[in-house]
Amino acid sequence: MDKEYEPNIIAFLCNWCSYAGADLAGVSRFQYPANPKVVRVPCSGRINPMFIVKSLYEGLDGVWVSGCHPGDCHYNTGNYYARRRFALLKNMLSHIGFEEDRTLFSWVSASEGNIFADKAKEVTARIKKLGPRKKLLKNRDI
Amino acid sequence: MKKIDKKRLFERLNNLIKDYVVYAPKGKDFGKIEDTSEIKRESINVRLSPKQVFLPQEEALFTFKQGDIKVPENNEKYILFGIRPCDAKAIALLDKNFDTKDFPDPYYIDRRKNSILIAEACIEPESTCFCTAFGSGPFESKDADALIIDRGDYYLIDGNEKALSLFDGLLEDDGGEKILELKKKAEDSIKSPVVEGIDKKLSSMIDDPIWDEVSRKCITCGACTYLCPTCYCFDIQDVGKDDKYMRERVWDSCMFTVYTLEASGHNPRKEKEKRMRQRVMHKFNYYPFLYDEYGCVGCGRCIKYCPVNVDIRKIITKIMEV
Amino acid sequence: MADKIVENIRKEAKRILEEKIVDIVIGFEKGTLPYTASPVFIENPDDVDKLIWNRYCHNNLxxxxxxxxxxxxxxxxxxxxxxxxxxxxxxxxxxxxNIYIIGVPCEGMLDKNKLLEEFGDNPPIEVKEEFLYPSCQYCEHKNPVIYDFLTGEPVQEKEEEPYPDVVEFEKKTLDERWKYFQEEASKCIRCYACRQACPMCYCEECFVDTNSPKWLDPGIDLPDLQVWHIIRAYHQAGRCVDCGACERACPMDIKILWLTRKLNKDVRDLFEFEIGIDPEKVPPLGTFSLYDKEEFLI
Structure with a gap:
């Protein structure tokens, strides 16, 4: 019997909002899929776009980045810088023919436990729909 | 010299593809062919040199998975069809370096020992050619197993037993055709710099200001070294993930800053003039010192593909003038 | 016209060297191959006659x-x-x-490979625009935007939409684009000529050269090559001036401008920024606006 395909997703969450949002979702017992594996970062501005490309290069099925809503950044402006970087990166990845839904971005605040759970569901569903990744995979067998 | 019909030669070559891995010019570059219809020349010489057959840009030395080490074996037989005499000489030079008495390189030798080189004479050399500077020439046959000369519908062919036996039954008498004139015309069209004694001269030029002068416009990319048929520098790295890894050998270039970067952070060749000096010295001083031959064959690739027109012939001339 | 420019270049170079306004002049000399000019560095005012100007001076000095x-x-x-x-x-x-800029209005540089293919070693006297380098075909700034001395009359700038190629490319399907990217990237030999030819690639240590973290394996496995191209281009986001030096430097004739040009188009469309016009303006990724578009968020 085929096991259902479960995508392997990396989630970069900012320490002050989205990570706290994930915490709240857990404390509040909101259900969400276990596919996103969380990496806590100080700020969405800390996320070097190379982290995203590297995650894909290392074989993950999708990348989810989440930070504070505009105006909420703990460092005032980190997420504004991040927004510009991600906009360009996402467009470029799609330009080269990479599925757009494999790199997803969102804002989730510390009080939005339910929204975090919803986003986690949406991210997982979107990436699951694309199926196992075929592009940018190392193809040499060792 | 014998004569061989072109069509029949290609038919035979097609049959040989079953037993041999056949490499030939494929448009701009040199590559593996599945059928002789793929053979096509877009320029006098190919861009990527035939060294890639014996020293691939990336090759596994061994793989390891949880203590289980595997060394790849290679028993393929190769035919390199239509390489140029300069590239045949380059392979002979690589042999000197990889097939040494003290440190034979098994990976290189495995591929090289079962290979047959069929060189094709250059009837119309390019403006970047300067092979005659190094005792070779457009019709030089000594480094290849066979030399073919294109005569329209047929090739003239000469070579050793190993190469000629591939074409058993196809070889006809050449009818006494003379190629001397053709050869002379080709050789005369090549303008080579004088290199006599450059190796001795370079020995005393380590600190010469000339290196700064000739390297100024160099942007230190690796195009010259990667396309060079005799450059063989490589790096060894472990790649892989989880429990599966391989130790691989990949090309490296002395023109890169990181080439000599040491773990301490010190870099003995941080400045580009030192790296340029290394490249020139290696070809014209260290190589003659070690193997009694220049490490350059005059194929002209580094001149033709350099993004900023660094011309090794000009550098040679400048060195000779010092 | 071209002769006049050469004359002006030599005269001005001689003057600034003699008056010690500069120590060195970077320009072009005649190359050693057909259709080639080569960078040259002049320190002695008597050497200025080496300087030339023609339509093969494509390097970005x-x-x-x-x-x-x-x-x-x-x-x-x-x-x-x-x-x-x-x-x-x-x-x-x-x-x-510290810089004295001698500007030359440029009518586009001619593609050496196209000319060689068409005319062999015998250069034609007049050449048509179809032999321009792809990077020059869409050029928006033929005249220098900053200079201390201009060698000739400014040329007519193009008024057309500057990114027709990007718009055209975006019409392809996802898989077609991916296939194109694979084909182009697979030619790469990682000589890094694209990086070295680029004035903006000045990092002391490039991400491919670091081994901790090791961003990228060495070697020529296709994903390695693709990631190199993605990140090289992305590092140019908001910085690339679209000179095309990277593509012209590539010995393997890989098309790479389509990556950076997409970023440039986005930078223009999303952040209303044109690179390399105003030295006082902060580069687009070094700043932000409260009203940046964020439709891409989920």
Whole structure:
């Protein structure tokens, strides 16, 4: 019997909002899929776009980045810088023919436990729909 | 010299593809062919040199998975069809370096020992050619197993037993055709710099200001070294993930800053003039010192593909003038 | 016209060298191959006759500016090269006072490979526009945007939509685009000529050269090559002046401009920024607006 395909997703969450949002979702017992594996970062501005490309290069099925809503950044402006970087990166990845839904971005605040759970569901569903990744995979067998 | 019909030669070559891995010019570059219809020349010489057959840009030395080490074996037989005499000489030079008495390189030798080189004479050399500077020439046959000369519908062919036996039954008498004139015309069209004694001269030029002068416009990319048929520098790295890894050998270039970067952070060749000096010295001083031959064959690739027109012939001339 | 420019270049170079306004002049000399000009560095005023100008002077000389940290430099620039200088100034890599810019209005450089294919070793006297380098076909700034001395009358700038190629490419399906990217990237031999030819690629240590973290394996496995191209291009986001030096430097004739041009188009469309025009303006990724578009968020 085929096991259902479960995508392997990396989630970069900012320490002050989205990570706290994930915490709240857990404390509040909101259900969400276990596919996103969380990496806590100080700020969405800390996320070097190379982290995203590297995650894909290392074989993950999708990348989810989440930070504070505009105006909420703990460092005032980190997420504004991040927004510009991600906009360009996402467009470029799609330009080269990479599925757009494999790199997803969102804002989730510390009080939005339910929204975090919803986003986690949406991210997982979107990436699951694309199926196992075929592009940018190392193809040499060792 | 014998004569061989072109069509029949290609038919035979097609049959040989079953037993041999056949490499030939494929448009701009040199590559593996599945059928002789793929053979096509877009320029006098190919861009990527035939060294890639014996020293691939990336090759596994061994793989390891949880203590289980595997060394790849290679028993393929190769035919390199239509390489140029300069590239045949380059392979002979690589042999000197990889097939040494003290440190034979098994990976290189495995591929090289079962290979047959069929060189094709250059009837119309390019403006970047300067092979005659190094005792070779457009019709030089000594480094290849066979030399073919294109005569329209047929090739003239000469070579050793190993190469000629591939074409058993196809070889006809050449009818006494003379190629001397053709050869002379080709050789005369090549303008080579004088290199006599450059190796001795370079020995005393380590600190010469000339290196700064000739390297100024160099942007230190690796195009010259990667396309060079005799450059063989490589790096060894472990790649892989989880429990599966391989130790691989990949090309490296002395023109890169990181080439000599040491773990301490010190870099003995941080400045580009030192790296340029290394490249020139290696070809014209260290190589003659070690193997009694220049490490350059005059194929002209580094001149033709350099993004900023660094011309090794000009550098040679400048060195000779010092 | 071209002769006049050459004359002006030589005269001005001689003057600034003799008057010690600069220590060195970076320009072009005749190359050793057909259709080639080669960068040259002039320190002696008597050598200025080496300087030439023709339609093969395609290298972006701004790449050499950082090689002479303690010298005053005179440099001969086309429109695109002058934008590189502005972009470097915007990133605080250059001091304007140390550079004397001799600007040349440029009608586009001619593609050596196309000419060789068409005419062999015998250059034609007149050449048509179809032999322009792809990077020059869409050029928006033929005239230098910054200069101390201009060698000729400014040429007519194009008024058309500057990114027709990007728009056209975006019409392809996802898989077609991916296939194109794979084909182009697979030709790469990782000689890094694209990086080295670029004035903006001035990092002390490139991400491919670090081994901790090791961003990328060495070797020529296709994903390795693709990631190199993705990140090289992305590092140019909001910095690339679209001079095309990377593509012209590539010995393997890989098309790479389509990556950076997409980023440039996005930078223009999303952030209303044009790179290499105003040295005082902060590069787009070094700043932000409260009202940046965020439709891409989920």
């Amino acid at each position: 701004a790449v050499y500016l950082r090689n002479f940290p303690d010298k005053k430099i005179g440099i001969i620039v086309k429109g695109c090269d002058s934008r590189s200088i502005v972009a470097l100034m915007a990133e605080k890599q250059l001091t304007r006072e």
